[in-house]
Amino acid sequence: MQLTLHRSAAPYPPERQRPRVGFFTDTSICIGCKACEVACKEWNNVPADDCGFSGDSYDNTLALGADTWRHVAFIEQRRPLGLREEPGTSLVQEAAAGQLGADGELPVHEDAGFRWLMSSDVCKHCTEAACLEVCPTGSLFRTEFGTVVVQEDVCNGCGYCIPACPFGVIDQRKDDGRAWKCTLCYDRLRDDMEPACAQACPTKSIQFGELEELRARAERRVEQLRGAGEPGAQLYGADPQNGVGGTGAFFLLLDEPETYGLPPDPVDTTRDLTEIWQTAALAGAMLVAGSVLALIGSRR
Amino acid sequence: MTEVRRGPGQVGASPTGAGKGGRGERRMVEPDRPRSYYGRSVIKEPVWSWEIPTYFFVGGLSGGSAVLALLADVSGRPEVARRAWPVSLASAAVSPALLISDLGRPERFYNMLRVAKATSPMSTGTWILTGLSGSNVVATANSLFGWFPRLGPFSKLSAALLGPLLSTYTAVLIADTAVPVWHEARRELPFVFAASSAASAGAAAALLSPRSQAGLGRRLAILGAAGETAASRLMERRLGTLAAPYRTGTAGRLSKLATGMTIAGAGILAVAGRRRPAGRVGGSLLVLAGAATERWSIFKAGFQSARDPQQTVGPQRERLANS
Structure with a gap:
């Protein structure tokens, strides 16, 4: 028997197990x-x-x-357009700055700047x-x-x-x-x-x-x-x-x-469960220890 | 397209995307890339309601009281034992009612009792509570009426051994979830719960015991309150940025209130609890209220943590960057 609080799969008998x-x-x-x-x-x-x-x-x-x-x-x-992109600049501003092609068209396709x-x-x-x-x-x-x-x-x-x-x-x-x-x-x-x-x-x-x-x-x-x-x-x-x-x-x-x-x-947090229970056991022991400590020295 | 890898620091930095209006820094590509899906949570918030944090408190009171009752018995403090046993039994008795009432299908509660499953802290807890309740019936009957003279001592020992487990398993239960503020506090939560249980049990005993024997409960309440405050401070410090829920919203307000009441209650018990009945009663009630509020705060923090996608994604990104 494995002493762990974590398991990956419940085994089936071979005749019932099917490929995953x-x-x-x-x-x-x-x-x-x-x-x-x-x-x-x-x-x-x-x-x-x-x-x-x-x-x-x-x-x-x-x-x-x-x-x-x-x-x-x-x-x-938005995907990078390959254009100079400074904060606050827009395509309009870039066009005004003379980045449009000679024929007045954008040098990139419109859909190149966007993806779903x-x-x-x-x-x-x-x-x-x-x-x-x-x-x-x-x-x-x-x-x-x-x-x-x-x-x-x-x-x-x-x-x-x-x-x-x-x-x-x-x-x-x-x-x-x-x-x-x-x-x-x-x-x-x-x-x-x-x-x-x-x-x-x-x-x-x-x-x-x-x-x-x-x-x-x-x-x-x-x-x-x-x-x-x-x-x-x-x-x-x-x-x-x-x-x-x-x-x-x-x-x-x-x-x-x-x-x-x-x-x-x-x-899968159950991977940590053994460790968590160990911590809890220690904390539980401290609860007992604290109670004993309160007992010692307290008058009847 | 240039591939830009994000560092883990950026993930936690901004929920909607880093780099907007980046003060003089050179802007990298993909400035508006989301770090979450429309700010929606990655994991689900728990569906538990008020019964659960109430149970955390009441179950803790039951577990702590069982330990205290046995110690009172063996140290010759019958007046304390005669009160601590019924307190432990009564709080264990209302627990199933609270738990069943919170179920989506209360009429099927018995399905919990059809299995014992070590990988489920809720299953383990069900059996701890069942065992403690059973032992406690005998223990209390023995303590109050002298019934079960032979079975009594065994039942008392059994209840006192299950007590610390009942007090701490609820911390195990919430630490074993994907909720970041709970799971990442898995090394501290059981100590917070144990100390809070000790404080509750001590305060209840101090409140109910006659003055001549109230010292044990009073001391335990002060000790537990100190432990509770220290453990929860340590938890919040170790959580780092993940401790945000304990500083904001409902959980934040409850956390402050809990700390205030716990410290005030312990202070009053220490200064005025021995001589003045009013100090003992007031201090005990404040410690009890503080412990209950502390559980509420932890409970609510889990909801706030689950709701925030950055709480889930941030530590995971950090882990990937460090691996």
Whole structure:
């Protein structure tokens, strides 16, 4: 027996264990159509969320949550124009300073100064899933596909998984009390179908498959993009050495993770649990010691 | 396109993007690059409500009182023991009510009792509370009415051993989350909780015991209050910039209030607690209120910390830069 308060996966008997599956979300080819959001809601019968107008680009969903299991992020970025850019100068000022071409046109295309980043976010299905580790009822469990799923008939709404998740994925459904998140379409997987979001994605930005194969494919894709002059291209979550032992759903990003609202170095805090309990034991001993100290010298 | 790497210092510096109007510095590319997604939080705020910080206090009082009660028993202070045991039992008894009421599905509370899971401090805590409550029923009955003459001493020992765990596991529980102000304080939080429990138990005993035997509780309250103040100061210092929630908003106000009440209460107990009943009562009540407010402050700080994307991203960037 291992003396540690942290474990990565519950083993299944070989005849029940299936290859680990996941998502490779290649954000470089996401067109922001939100078909994934719609397909997910339809298939999983996820209630409508409070859909207002956010003003944050085309994103009115805003974040993953109990009623949002796929979330498409929209980021509008200025990119360097290759022009002299001093604080306070604008294109108009630059034009006035004689930077326009002889024909009166800008020497760069208008769209070269701007780019969209779009990315469909989802539960990461961590190798070391904090939500699953801290769940006191065993409602959260690891499936034979290596994914992390909430058993809604067991969940009693204690809410511990919610601040435990380093990605802010799982949340409580207010009128229902229980915690909800992406199941990676567990029902469809058992019928050898791909998850609804992956099937609905028209550009194959969301790719479903066996994790090993997806990781190899993603490595090739990131090399291709870097070669094509996209130095910001990077894989997020694919590294089994990261703080959650690698994620089952990983991403190809074109900018730093925090730009997309993702934590740059997420950690399964259960990794520190043994140490935290040791500290607590010491603190408990000091409580006893303090009480004894108060006893000594106090008169009857 | 030129790739610009950001240093970790820049991440925490400005939530909306560094370098706007950069006083004479040479402006680098991508000046308006966001450091967060529209300022939204990266992690989720907890969904726990008032029952949880109340339980932190009440559970701590129960755990500390069990230790104090056993010591009072073995040192021949029956009047203290006869009060500390029921205090411990009563506070342990209201705890499940508080915890169940906070559940999203209270009618399913028993699902906690169907598993024992070492990786979940909430599961471990459920069993600590169950064990302490059970022991305490016997211990209190023995102390008050002399029932269970044989089982009594064992139950008292068991309750006193589980007491320190009940007082500190709640710190373990919140430290084992992605909330930066809780997780990054994992080396100090258990000490804050333990000291706060000692202060509460001492103050309750000083408040309820007859004057002739109030010395033990009074001394423990002063000692615990000193420990609580020192441990929380140390926690805030070690948290560095992450301690911001303890200086602003609700958590900041509660933190100041807690420190004020705890120090004032301990001071009154030290100066006037021995001779004047009013000093003993007033000082004890202030220490109790201070301990409760301290837990509220820590609880609220977690929400403020979770809400701020820079609290989550900043330390992670620093970690990546140093690795």
